[in-house]
Amino acid sequence: MRFGMRFSAETEAVAQRLRDGMAGGVLSFPLTSFRDDGGLDLPAYRAYLTAQLAGGPDADAPGAVFPACGTGEFFSLDEDEYRAVVRATVEIVDGRLPVVAGVGYGWAQALRFARIAEDAGADALLVLPHYLVGAPQDGLVEQVRRIAAGTRLPLIAYQRGQVTFTADGLRRIAEIPTVVGLKDGHSDLDRLQRLTLAAPDGFLFFNGASTAEIQARAYATVGVPAYSSAVHAFAPEIAGAFFTALREDDDATLTKLLRDFYVPLVELRDRVPGYAVSLVKAAARLRGLPVGLVRAPLTDPGDDDLAELERILDVGLALVGAVRRRGDA
Template sequence: MIGVGLATSTDTDTDTAGERATDTAGERATDTVGRLRDGMARGVLSFPLTSFHADGSLDEDGFRAHLAVQLASGPGAVFPACGTGEFFSLDEGEYRAVVTAAVEETAGRVPVVAGVGYGWAQAARFARIAEEAGADALLVLPHYLVAAPQDGLVAQLEALAARTRLPLIAYQRGPVAYSPDALRRIARVPGVVGLKDGHGDLDRLQRLTLAAPEGFLFFNGASTAELQARAYTAVGVPAYSSAVHAFAPEIANAFFAALRDGDDGTTTALLRDFYGPLAGIRDRVPGYAVSLVKAAARLRGRPVGPVRAPLTDPSPGDLAELRALLSTGLALVGATP
């Protein structure tokens, strides 16, 4: 066949353009990883709430106001439209508005890592939107419904990585739990730069950290992550996301500083008198991990609105208990309710 194996000028141009795009994507990933590492050492990771009006429609102005408070408290990075931000309830237009607003409000001060999820094909659609909006990286939320073998979990990330130039952070939670061998494989996928762990299985997590290449990012993404922060730090994963930061950054930052500085008295007091009781309320109703956070933000006067179905807002009794606990937590760190 004539021409097989011969590059035309068009082929060469295309190849060169592809190489330039690959180089640019690699440089961007390296820069993003560096910024994330610096941010993770400096403060908690912020997962802002998505604001809704009383009728359930998106409140972009409310989201921007909420995010401004988050940014003023100095988080290490911002993760919009993730689990706490009710990614699962956003359509593509709303998702674009939220991620765009996050990029504009942060104005480059900290990395913006947007959530994507469902199957890889849908995740790729959200990834394209996030890339167009100017996000720095993506958090890949667990896939929808089905259980999958390790080969499938790896293939899922490979398929998504091939369709975006943004760095990817895998999130293992629910049906997703990587083996050390699978971790080695995903770490070799171009663009996959880290892992968020939501299982709290420290034996497995230690094996994963030992299997990972140097520079691979890990952070604690367990519910009410502060409760396990000491244990995660012991296996080499000191960075964590903080849902409390979404409504009481004063408490979240005080705990982070105490843990970092070895102030066991303050750390223990906050765990015993605030974080432990908060988790107790959280465990009463499925979905309270988000609903309580949003309710507490409303108690602080933040314009975040209600949760969307299938989540439900806290009962009056739980809300009253939350109000008292919030006052206790703020008093512990010398903050104003």
């Protein structure tokens, strides 16, 4: 059965916008700005997101925006803060791109966030892994089904941590009328290939591994070329250069960016739990972006790691400058 045949026109329209966006740019997961006292800094967030979407080369622009997800510290936001972040994102994006808000915890709490996102004007929802416990396939499917039953918004399931779908589980969630895709954070390409083969035509898949560019070429070999980019949160020009090189099969540029920027960044990220978010936020601050510090239980990098991060960032920006100069010659 083809994808569009079993969905409402509204759901299919959102899925098509996401499909188009995934083909044209990376998926952006903006940071959430906090004040020094830990409170939400909504004016700073609005300024930060406006700067991220301001323009530059076409490839620097994201294909969709995912506020209040993992990089946006969803797990540390209360409902009022979540409402403010999603509403501000919808206002700033102003219909130019799909807005996909994160929801999570158990299905009952996820539905509270889903209804807030719906009221705020989000286009779709990313169902983040549930809290704490492992669960069988029946439970994972029922979790998605319960959320879908309580909101009209299309859903993208996220498998990571304790959430792993089998091919049968994927078929079952794909039968839910508003489930349009799956984000994969496990990087098990054998399993992922089985899932893509089990899915209906047009079902959306994207690479959601930490620092997804490292594995972007590998994911593309199993039919999953779209990916999320944490780097876009602080250096859209680097994320855009990588996306362009990947799309154009420019292996020389890909190799330079991977070897000299992405791999050193990942090696630094792996030193401390939580650096997948903390380093992204620190890099944004290094670039003068008003994002503030992370909230506990995350911790900000120390002076030595911050100096190393600055060196890696300078190398990445210099590489992109050289690529663009070469392209203009």
